[in-house]
Amino acid sequence: MRIWPLDSIKNGILTTGFPKRKNETISPWSTIPEKFGQEDVYCPADAISPEGVNLKKCISCGLCSKSYEPSLRTDNYILQRQEPRLRKSFKIFTVDSGSCGACNTELMAIANPLYDVSRLGIFFTNTPKQADAIVIMGIYNEKMEPVIKAAIEAMSKPSVVILLGACPLSGNILGKGIEAMVDPDLIIGGCPPDPFVIIEALEKVRGKL
């Protein structure tokens, strides 16, 4: 019979030291692309302009690879407001308004032992009443509008509203975004965002970075 705790000890510490240490990996095209060439490229999400790539629109597809390459940076987010009162403990309630499932599982991934965000005081909760943050994923869906509004209303204060992924930010290439409906404190780009990007952004919004 296997004794799992012994196996775990044999495996040693697998958890990242991020954000104090550098991230071990990153999903290349989930990071914002940077220009390196002059060849005209087609962007299906209309994310490219002379100013650069719009993180709200970029869907991480890599179709621009003739002139753009992944930046491999972890700063693919925009912070609108910090809430340092949430530095000690940070409980997240998630809402899926119309996702493909990948943003959901990337957000869940930050709790796996390789990231283990409980070491940073970040946890998940099953009810908005106990939440310090609501993370909304997926495109706009009429049926979810009252659900999202009720969840934001039910949260204790102080709390923050976070939009995760290209779907709620721009509607992706699939529908309408959600930004007009809520007033987000933090938006995180990527399709889906890499777990390291999510962790850095969460630490920023609670004033720890």
Add this chain to the structure above:
Amino acid sequence: MSGGNGVNGFFEKEGKYYVIKDDSHSYEESSREFVEKLEIYNPIMGIYQHKVTGENVFPFNYGPSTGGMVETVDFKIYTYGERILSVDILPEFKKRKIQVSGSKFDEAILKIERFNGFHSFSYSTLMVREIEAKLGINVDAEVIKARITLLETERIISHIFKTARLCESASQNVAAHWLFSLREELMRTVATLTGHRYMFGVNRVGGLRRTFDYRKVIESVNSINMQYQKILDGLFVSRIFIDRIENTCIVGEEFCRGPTLRATGIPYDYRMMDPYYGKLNFEVVTEDGKDSLARFLVFSSEVSQSVNILNQFSNSDSFEISELGSVENGSGGIETPSGDARIVLEIHKDSISAIHIRTPSMLNMEAFARGISGNVKTDIPFAFESFGIWICEMGDVV
């Protein structure tokens, strides 16, 4: 297996109803009366209806947005206490309508990848193969090997995720954490080699947009499988785990697809008909318990089966395309990790002009709704996880 009357799926378009018959690659016009009699789904309300009434029976709502579930879904549970008499399932809260017809091929592939991001490569392959078949494009053996590698890797990732979620729901937290770590390791390998953790942007008509060394993926898959088998050894001797999942959510074969169907003893796996898998040597995994334990046994055995499939061509330099068969007529289907998905596609020049898709979750959801009756409310989380249902793929693709 069909939903009744030899019908495999249905859809509504511009007020007319169409059905897809078993083993058919095309659809035929039907009527609303006929579709309603299938008892699969209420096409008007988008609800899997199983309402019951009686003395002291009350509906108990679980959802639509509850932290314990991966996706948004609402269960209306009819009960007079702990025991579930019946469940209505409302998946439409997050329902998306994805407009694919009218899109150029590249954009259509990006959209179908995002139909179910967790099984994106299965869906992109389903679409590109159909387009390639219609255009008369034959891809070479290396492309087919790379595609099979990602299809099987996606299956392994998905099955490990299901095992982890099942362990989590059955309070096997050490095993769950270990399994989530394995999945993470494999996703990191996929990201490094293909450029994306969920394989988005990799497939294209006529080949792959980003080439990668599939042998390196297979090496990683072998090492992950060795660790996965160690975890299974522990789970198989855990009476607590086995007792928790044995005899819960027993289903008949009706409506079941994929591992759920194979766990009722039916040896149906679309890969047996898939030209990509033509002469690869494998047997369909079956169990006959029909419960959560049988489903767990099927998908955990399928991880080793996928590794064996990949090792067959990875270890052989003489493996020729002729052994893999050709895709001249298109396959019209694919075995996703949750079961077979079917596609009917029409193209015009470089665009999709019409598309219809039937996904395994549409049918497995009905199997779950029927099976969960008679169980207790606390059985719902892990019983549901054992089906591998994705709500995202219950949306519309038009």
